[in-house]
Amino acid sequence: MALAHKGFFPEGIPVGFTEKSLIAFSGQERVPILIDQGTIVTESWTIACHLEDSYPDRPTLFGGSMGRNLAGFIDAWATRSVFPLLVRLVLCDVVDHLEGADADYVRTSREKQMGLTFAAMRQERDRWLDPFRQSLAPARSHLKRQLFISGEAPGYADYCLFGFFQWARMISSYPVIESSDTVGVWRSRVLELFDGFASKAPASSN
């Protein structure tokens, strides 16, 4: 989304969970990785900062130095207060989209991380729905006043929260948010940005 915001729609290279060798060149083991004219940049936040600093004449992601720091807080909020609850709702469905070694790797590593089998997660997930939706209270209240978290136009603060929704949308058909919810309306709005860029990704749900 940050790339699209800057007007870039680069080629994406799918990387399986067990294909770490494909990304060894980056000196670490996780996606996303951006290769920008030979420069390798890893991790979403660092990529966003790289794009903002390298392409200052394109639409801004942060709106200045203080805006960048405040977006960093919202990134931390989405990561610490929202994502862990979303994981409870949809992570168990990710194996439906994986095969062979990838499915085994994800099941084993995630079940260990969570201290819970995917079957158990599926069984108890309904009780995490209210806490998840409550965690969105600040966004719900804020989005009653404006179209996007960042204002009348979207920015990185929107994309960091949206990214988690997009992850959920791609791996699970579990209805994490009602379309009539203020946050659900915002999610649909972000899906439509850049000629429906995000809506074209393969989805399990809408």
Add this chain to the structure above:
Amino acid sequence: MALAHKGFFPEGIPVGFTEKSLIAFSGQERVPILIDQGTIVTESWTIACHLEDSYPDRPTLFGGSMGRNLAGFIDAWATRSVFPLLVRLVLCDVVDHLEGADADYVRTSREKQMGLTFAAMRQERDRWLDPFRQSLAPARSHLKRQLFISGEAPGYADYCLFGFFQWARMISSYPVIESSDTVGVWRSRVLELFDGFASKAPASSN
């Protein structure tokens, strides 16, 4: 704090809970109220925006338009996700600082709002301590990277969270945050701003 940030240290007029007639001139019933050269501005966020717009040459509270919107989100986060838990910890102590009609008014109205007597709140408050401290996770993570929520210098996003801590500090000696907690260190840092402006307010705790 927003006024001090802009270099203003105006005269404050204490208003008791039952002295609504004193503020009737503002056309509403709540504090804070700013009287700025004859202009009456109410409500913290609106006052901050008024100061930013009226005194653009003084230190910025938001760092631009997107920063203002992002600070609005953090204000919503502090109000919706942190403050309700802080209320559980310290509200019951507020009556220790009130007398007569004010004490009666606050006890009756707040006990009704909470659906709980102050005595019951005091008895159960310990179990809200962990949820409160957990609600600060985004700030804790963010403040490991920088001195203030707004960056290397403070801004309104810092003051909206700090204001709730200051309220707690003034009405209760309940230890809401450990001084070694990253958020506790930040709180001490904000108390020291503007020659220790906030630290000079009458406090129940430190």
